[in-house]
Amino acid sequence: MSAKVATQKFSFPFSCAARLCQQDEVTQTGCIQVKALALHDLQENHILSKQSPVAVIGALVHNENQAQESPKPPPGGDVAPAQILVCAKALQSAVLPRQNVSEKLTVESEDQRPAAKRQLSSESAARTITVVKKSTVRKEAEEQRHLKPKAYLGQRASPCTVAAGQRSRRKDLFTSSDVFHRVDSHVIRAGAELKEKCVYDVKAIVQSITKGTRNELERLRAIWVWLCHNIEYDVSGYLGHSEKLSSPEDVIAAGRGVCCGYSNLCTEMCREVGIECQEVPGHSKGIGYRQGQSLRNVKSDHLWNAVLLGGQWFLLDACWGAGRVDMEHESFVKRFDDFYFLTDPEEFIDSHFPDEEKWQLLDTPITVEEFERRVFKTSAFFTMGLRLIQPHHSHIVTDDGEANVSLGFSRPTTFTHEITQHQDLLHCGSSEQKESSNSSYGLLTVSHRSMRLQLLPPASGAYDVKVFARPESTTAPLIWVCSFTVECPTPRAMEEIPENPFLSWGLQPVAGSLGVAGSSQGSEVAEVEEGVFELALKTSRPLMVLCELVHPELEAAVAKRCLATQIQPNVLTCHVLCPLHGFYRLSVFVRDYEKTEVKFQNAANFLLHCKGKVVSPDELFPPNLGSVCGPGTRTSEAGLSKFSHTTALVSTQQGKCNITFHNQRDLELHTVLSREESKTAAIPLSRHLFCTYTDSKVTVSVSLPDPGVYRLGLYARLTPGGDFNPMCDFVLRNSCDQPGPPFPCVYSAWRNGCVLFEPRVGLLEPLSWVRFRVRVPGAQRVSVVGETRTDLKLNKSRVWEGEVSSGNGLQQLKLAAASGESSDMAVLMTFDIKQLDREV
Numbered sequence: 001m002s003a004k005v006a007t008q009k010f011s012f013p014f015s016c017a018a019r020l021c022q023q024d025e026v027t028q029t030g031c032i033q034v035k036a037l038a039l040h041d042l043q044e045n046h047i048l049s050k051q052s053p054v055a056v057i058g059a060l061v062h063n064e065n066q067a068q069e070s071p072k073p074p075p076g077g078d079v080a081p082a083q084i085l086v087c088a089k090a091l092q093s094a095v096l097p098r099q100n101v102s103e104k105l106t107v108e109s110e111d112q113r114p115a116a117k118r119q120l121s122s123e124s125a126a127r128t129i130t131v132v133k134k135s136t137v138r139k140e141a142e143e144q145r146h147l148k149p150k151a152y153l154g155q156r157a158s159p160c161t162v163a164a165g166q167r168s169r170r171k172d173l174f175t176s177s178d179v180f181h182r183v184d185s186h187v188i189r190a191g192a193e194l195k196e197k198c199v200y201d202v203k204a205i206v207q208s209i210t211k212g213t214r215n216e217l218e219r220l221r222a223i224w225v226w227l228c229h230n231i232e233y234d235v236s237g238y239l240g241h242s243e244k245l246s247s248p249e250d251v252i253a254a255g256r257g258v259c260c261g262y263s264n265l266c267t268e269m270c271r272e273v274g275i276e277c278q279e280v281p282g283h284s285k286g287i288g289y290r291q292g293q294s295l296r297n298v299k300s301d302h303l304w305n306a307v308l309l310g311g312q313w314f315l316l317d318a319c320w321g322a323g324r325v326d327m328e329h330e331s332f333v334k335r336f337d338d339f340y341f342l343t344d345p346e347e348f349i350d351s352h353f354p355d356e357e358k359w360q361l362l363d364t365p366i367t368v369e370e371f372e373r374r375v376f377k378t379s380a381f382f383t384m385g386l387r388l389i390q391p392h393h394s395h396i397v398t399d400d401g402e403a404n405v406s407l408g409f410s411r412p413t414t415f416t417h418e419i420t421q422h423q424d425l426l427h428c429g430s431s432e433q434k435e436s437s438n439s440s441y442g443l444l445t446v447s448h449r450s451m452r453l454q455l456l457p458p459a460s461g462a463y464d465v466k467v468f469a470r471p472e473s474t475t476a477p478l479i480w481v482c483s484f485t486v487e488c489p490t491p492r493a494m495e496e497i498p499e500n501p502f503l504s505w506g507l508q509p510v511a512g513s514l515g516v517a518g519s520s521q522g523s524e525v526a527e528v529e530e531g532v533f534e535l536a537l538k539t540s541r542p543l544m545v546l547c548e549l550v551h552p553e554l555e556a557a558v559a560k561r562c563l564a565t566q567i568q569p570n571v572l573t574c575h576v577l578c579p580l581h582g583f584y585r586l587s588v589f590v591r592d593y594e595k596t597e598v599k600f601q602n603a604a605n606f607l608l609h610c611k612g613k614v615v616s617p618d619e620l621f622p623p624n625l626g627s628v629c630g631p632g633t634r635t636s637e638a639g640l641s642k643f644s645h646t647t648a649l650v651s652t653q654q655g656k657c658n659i660t661f662h663n664q665r666d667l668e669l670h671t672v673l674s675r676e677e678s679k680t681a682a683i684p685l686s687r688h689l690f691c692t693y694t695d696s697k698v699t700v701s702v703s704l705p706d707p708g709v710y711r712l713g714l715y716a717r718l719t720p721g722g723d724f725n726p727m728c729d730f731v732l733r734n735s736c737d738q739p740g741p742p743f744p745c746v747y748s749a750w751r752n753g754c755v756l757f758e759p760r761v762g763l764l765e766p767l768s769w770v771r772f773r774v775r776v777p778g779a780q781r782v783s784v785v786g787e788t789r790t791d792l793k794l795n796k797s798r799v800w801e802g803e804v805s806s807g808n809g810l811q812q813l814k815l816a817a818a819s820g821e822s823s824d825m826a827v828l829m830t831f832d833i834k835q836l837d838r839e840v
Contacts (some may be wrong), residue, residue, distance in 0.1 A: 167361070193267070205269070232323070233256065288425070306361075317343070317352065322336070337380060376483045380479045390404065409449060472510060533586075534588065552582065606736050659699075703761075704740045705740055712741065755774065779817040
């Protein structure tokens with residue numbers, strides 16, 4: 001009579017958690033065989049009871065054919081398994097529904113189980129079944145919590161045995177390679193000692209490097225690490241300069257071998273520890289792989305391995321895990337790559353295509369043509385957690401001279417790219433690392449969770465595109481992660497794009513950590529209207545900013561006159577002028593406002609395109625413009641507030657303006673007016689500024705002599721006796737053709753509270769009567785001195801007033817005042833008088 005039989009194979013000392021059987025896995029007609037243990041022994045030791053239900057460990061066999069198949073020998077020649085025979089009816093009360101089971105069954109070797117656990121009878125003392133609460137297992141098996149062997153142990157399997165959705169992945173076996181630190185350290189140390197002693201015997205090496213391992217996974221790991229660290233790829237043999245080594249002894253003695261040397265030796269070493277290992281021939285996208293070539297009916301050129309763990313096959317390639325080949329220098333570069341240890345088939349298939357379909361280990365195998373079309377991804381692509389959004393195939397044809405690549409990422413990542421003329425060989429000696437971008441034929445932008453690369457080949461033809469990346473938190477060189485080929489039938493006609501050495505366009509991934517919270521401009525190209533562009537960056541904390549503008553034909557000195565930046569506590573504003581057509585790179589650098597010792601870091605890069613009106617040279621910002629324009633963080637800290645003009649740019653159509661603000665700390669102030677000197681002025685520009693101080697309010701009056709662009713600099717003495725410090729600059733743009741007159745020349749006696757009402761010009765007409773109105777606090781007498789002295793009268797509004805003749809031939813009138821009982825008068829200001837001969 002047919003019965004469902006559960007067979008158990010204990011694979012000690014491989015410790016594993018037992019799978020709890022469901023009710024439908026043991027029927028009333030079925031039975032379980034027991035050798036060496038009697039039913040009453042189990043009951044006496046409380047292994048089987050209603051209070052302490054257990055489940056049977058092992059593979060479930062559902063027909064006689066499976067039951068008759070010989071189980072795989074235990075790894076390392078372990079003791080034959082104990083087998084259990086219990087009538088299903090006797091177990092009926094012991095088997096509970098899965099959701100009601102509160103105990104966990106573990107299988108342990110004698111050296112692993114806690115001493116406090118109850119042993120079975122002496123006949124079964126060598127192998128013990130215990131029932132342990134989950135909390136106890138977690139506490140006592142801390143190191144094993146990262147190792148996750150499945151319930152296929154002991155079941156012999158073919159590559160196609162595991163059903164879809166049931167395959168264990170690498171992460172199911174171990175959460176991180178860090179769990180192998182003890183094994184890896186021992187293997188590296190033992191490998192060096194064996195090499196020093198010239199030990200070349202496979203068995204001796206395996207015994208040494210697997211000493212202290214506790215299960216077949218650790219034994220396999222020891223073999224893998226030894227291969228990667230002690231065998232170098234035989235570049236000379238590959239290139240035909242010397243004989244290829246393939247036998248295990250020759251490979252070990254020489255310390256080098258080609259792919260078959262790695263795979264053959266791996267198979268031999270696994271055999272020594274009882275791990276079933278197969279060599280898998282096939283094609284790989286490694287050295288010698290030609291992009292675009294058909295592999296159909298082409299002899300395969302690579303070998304790797306498949307190993308059976310827990311009844312399931314896994315893939316590994318020690319040749320690729322040992323390092324890479326530098327074809328340019330015909331040398332091997334040792335670089336341990338843990339990715340190729342038990343690589344998941346879904347990732348392995350991107351670079352390895354086996355001759356036999358079954359060794360793809362995929363639920364849905366792919367064709368060799370699909371393998372050829374697949375995008376080549378390096379191990380770094382997967383270890384960084386990247387994913388391919390578009391394109392789905394490696395060969396791209398441009399549309400209107402443009403092709404696009406897009407990658408997703410789960411952790412902040414920095415990207416760059418490289419575009420070169422197409423070469424047949426995928427690995428042609430070019431670098432696998434990169435510090436920055438040196439290509440002007442692509443626009444790379446990074447958003448919150450994706451990267452987009454817009455490719456713009458400069459001419460018709462084929463190109464190779466490499467994408468490089470690194471975690472944002474590191475400063476190491478960027479690593480090659482994937483490759484594409486681009487075919488461009490017709491390039492797009494466009495101007496030259498300036499190089500971007502700062503990796504990507506738009507806000508950089510690190511912008512948020514640098515304090516930049518948002519931008520008025522996205523990562524797309526900004527079309528500049530009227531030759532003027534304004535960028536605003538929102539900040540999460542006070543920052544300092546520097547900007548750089550680059551155009552292929554723009555000189556650096558001129559580029560500086562195209563930028564004006566305003567720094568406010570929560571906003572950074574950059575005003576940009578474009579004097580030439582074409583593309584510009586605008587790069588923004590920031591640092592914390594208070595941390596003057598910290599270097600500026602790149603926070604954003606924007607691509608500007610100016611194809612319409614451009615700014616003329618005489619419209620550029622004035623020379624020597626400071627890095628801080630307009631009111632902002634610096635003026636606020638100095639107590640200068642309530643500015644009438646809150647932006648850095650001030651335009652006037654009348655040739656004059658008044659800028660007012662409050663000086664809360666009563667600082668000593670100084671103002672400077674300057675412009676690009678195209679000619680020598682008869683009257684200095686300082687005479688076109690006039691400052692009035694009333695209580696805390698300050699009024700800076702400006703009268704501009706000519707149309708054009710001016711710089712108004714505001715300075716303050718922050719400490720008594722100290723230097724004047726720059727507070728901010730204003731850019732004054734005058735469109736009035738009528739020249740503005742100068743102001744009177746002011747002297748130090750003109751102090752806080754003094755106000756000039758009339759005349760407001762410093763150049764008077766000759767032979768005319770001039771009305772004077774002025775307020776001078778504390779003055780006892782105010783006079784105008786010319787040919788004679790004219791005393792002004794004090795009215796009810798406390799304003800001194802009167803009319804004074806400018807005379808004939810006089811050059812100057814002086815306004816003076818006397819304070820207190822002193823008869824001495826101090827000159828407040830002087831007025832020039834036009835000379836008649838100048839008008840002839």
